[in-house]
Amino acid sequence: MKVFTASDLAALSKVERLNLVNSCTGYKSANLIGTLSPEGHENVAVFSSITHLGSDPAMLGFIVRPTSVPRHTYQNIKATGLFTVNHITVAQMEAAHQTSAAYDYGVSEFDMTGLTPTYREGIAVPFVSGSPVQLLCRYLNEYPIHENNTIHVIAAIEAIYVEDTLVTPDGWLQLDRGDVVAINGLDGYARPTLQDRFAYARPKTPLKSLRPHAS
Amino acid sequence: MKVFTASDLAALSKVERLNLVNSCTGYKSANLIGTLSPEGHENVAVFSSITHLGSDPAMLGFIVRPTSVPRHTYQNIKATGLFTVNHITVAQMEAAHQTSAAYDYGVSEFDMTGLTPTYREGIAVPFVSGSPVQLLCRYLNEYPIHENNTIHVIAAIEAIYVEDTLVTPDGWLQLDRGDVVAINGLDGYARPTLQDRFAYARPKTPLKSLRPHAS
Numbered sequence: 001m002k003v004f005t006a007s008d009l010a011a012l013s014k015v016e017r018l019n020l021v022n023s024c025t026g027y028k029s030a031n032l033i034g035t036l037s038p039e040g041h042e043n044v045a046v047f048s049s050i051t052h053l054g055s056d057p058a059m060l061g062f063i064v065r066p067t068s069v070p071r072h073t074y075q076n077i078k079a080t081g082l083f084t085v086n087h088i089t090v091a092q093m094e095a096a097h098q099t100s101a102a103y104d105y106g107v108s109e110f111d112m113t114g115l116t117p118t119y120r121e122g123i124a125v126p127f128v129s130g131s132p133v134q135l136l137c138r139y140l141n142e143y144p145i146h147e148n149n150t151i152h153v154i155a156a157i158e159a160i161y162v163e164d165t166l167v168t169p170d171g172w173l174q175l176d177r178g179d180v181v182a183i184n185g186l187d188g189y190a191r192p193t194l195q196d197r198f199a200y201a202r203p204k205t206p207l208k209s210l211r212p213h214a215s
Numbered sequence: 216m217k218v219f220t221a222s223d224l225a226a227l228s229k230v231e232r233l234n235l236v237n238s239c240t241g242y243k244s245a246n247l248i249g250t251l252s253p254e255g256h257e258n259v260a261v262f263s264s265i266t267h268l269g270s271d272p273a274m275l276g277f278i279v280r281p282t283s284v285p286r287h288t289y290q291n292i293k294a295t296g297l298f299t300v301n302h303i304t305v306a307q308m309e310a311a312h313q314t315s316a317a318y319d320y321g322v323s324e325f326d327m328t329g330l331t332p333t334y335r336e337g338i339a340v341p342f343v344s345g346s347p348v349q350l351l352c353r354y355l356n357e358y359p360i361h362e363n364n365t366i367h368v369i370a371a372i373e374a375i376y377v378e379d380t381l382v383t384p385d386g387w388l389q390l391d392r393g394d395v396v397a398i399n400g401l402d403g404y405a406r407p408t409l410q411d412r413f414a415y416a417r418p419k420t421p422l423k424s425l426r427p428h429a430s
Contacts (some may be wrong), residue, residue: 001349001376001378001379002376002377002378002379002382003374003376004374004375004376004377005373005374006273006279006371006374007236009271009273009372009375012386013386014271015385015386016386017270017273017386018270018273018386019383019385019386019387019388020270020375020382020386020387020388021267021269021270021271021273021372021375022267022270022410023387023388023390024267024273024346024348024350024372024375024377024388025244025246025265025266025267025275025300025350025392025396026244026245026246026265026302026390026395026421027242027243027244027245027395027396027407028242028244028266028267028396029240029241029242029243030242031240032243033242036281045288048267049266049267050240050241051240051243051264051266051278052235052236052237052239052240052243052263052264053278053360053363053365054362054363054365055232055233055235055236055237055361056224056229056232056234056236057363058224058232058239059363060240061278061360061367061408063266063268063276065269065429085240087241088253090410092416093410093411094304094411094413094422095414096409096421097413097422098416100416101416101417101418102417102418103418104286104418107418111402112262112418125417129248133239133241135240136238140362141362143358143360143367145228145268145276145369146356147224147268147269147272147274147355147356147360147369148268148269148272150268150269152276152358152367154360154362156221157224157236157239158220158221159217159218159219159220159221160218160219160224160235160236160239160240161217161218162216162217162219163217163393164216166386167217167235168234169353170230170231170234171227171228171230171231171232171233171234171235171403172234172235172238172399172400172401172403173234173235173238173239173399173400174399175238175241175242175399175405176399176405180241180242181407181410182241182242182397182407184387184388184389184390184391184407184409184412185387185388186387187385187387187412187413187414187415187425188389188390188409188412189409189410189411189412189413190407190408190409190410191407191408191410192242192393192396192397192399192405192406192407192408193405193406193407193408194399194403194404194405195308195396195404195405195406196308196309196403196404197365197399197402197404198309198312198402198404199402200402201312201313201314201315201316202316202317203317203318203319203322203327205316207309207313210402
């Protein structure tokens with residue numbers, strides 16, 4: 001195996017270090033966060049750090065770097081309290097990646113990338129049309145991570161909109177039925193295919209497959 | 216689309232809510248955390264919340280629920296300061312899921328599941344043999360998340376061990392070359408295949424594919 005020690009990492013070029021460290025924790029979720037500025041400007045941006053935090057109450061978290069590109073998203077969330085999370089499909093991955101370009105404040109990434117906003121009655125923030133899983137979220141809190149000056153944003157999941165075909169009888173969402181992608185590093189987009197699903201594991205009991213749900 | 220509002224979520228059975236909310240944030244990383252107790256007992260446990268936090272310095276975070284099964288992992292990390300992160304392959308996914316069973320303290324999940332520990336000179340904690348990406352990590356800090364009594368553990372990545380075939384010329388790791396899986400919800404294991412990789416996105420510039428790296 002190839003080994004990179006801490007001093008090897010320090011000696012890499014910035015791009016190599018970004019590529020290596022961003023891909024070394026495994027696949028990441030691929031989502032578009034939709035927001036609205038207080039002046040009514042739409043914003044949509046790709047995020048790979050959105051992570052489940054708990055089911056009851058339903059909560060998620062994600063990481064922002066206040067000095068990097070997605071700060072418009074963070075500013076809008078702080079100002080309005082609301083945002084949407086939209087799974088990225090194979091068909092959307094190019095447009096989704098293009099949202100990471102450093103557009104000026106007030107420019108809508110929807111206009112620039114060809115992604116289509118969708119609005120729902122009574123909800124100010126835009127969802128992304130064609131995304132098979134769409135969440136409405138409300139800002140709850142944030143925890144500054146002092147070790148590298150990032151911010152862990154915590155949000156409540158207030159509503160889940162999902163294509164009917166993804167929902168299995170026990171409430172699980174089979175994401176490959178919606179062509180949802182995963183992110184590999186900073187810029188790689190991969191399409192997962194379900195291999196198996198397992199029942200709750202118990203000591204000294206053979207693991208049971210829930211294979212009827214497999215593709 | 217099917218809609219679940221906050222009151223719909225509250226009305227679901229516990230299992231349905233767990234399945235739905237755990238799968239609604241997208242694919243998750245699939246890793247085994249290897250630790251050693253102060254008495255020298257090996258432990259290995261599946262985690263789906265490990266997330267990249269920053270590249271310089273190289274850091275990651277993950278979520279623990281102090282009252283749930285993986286608390287042996289957390290106790291060992293607090294006691295020794297060290298742990299390993301090991302990507303799960305298609306061949307390992309069944310054994311990896313079995314590590315989530317509630318084994319008694321002191322029982323090695325390596326012995327119970329057929330996963331094989333590997334040790335490296337000068338490093339006390341076990342890696343998982345056959346994992347194509349293996350990280351040595353050191354505990355840095357933790358942030359209690361008051362909204363649901365979970366803990367966000369922050370760690371430094373001290374070394375990265377990776378199969379040579381995964382490393383591309385610019386330092387990126389092409390994870391599908393190692394058959395690395397992603398987790399869908401609590402218990403679904405999916406095998407991603409790279410679709411495309413894109414260059415740094417810029418406003419008003421067509422997105423460039425880095426397709427030579429594609430499978």
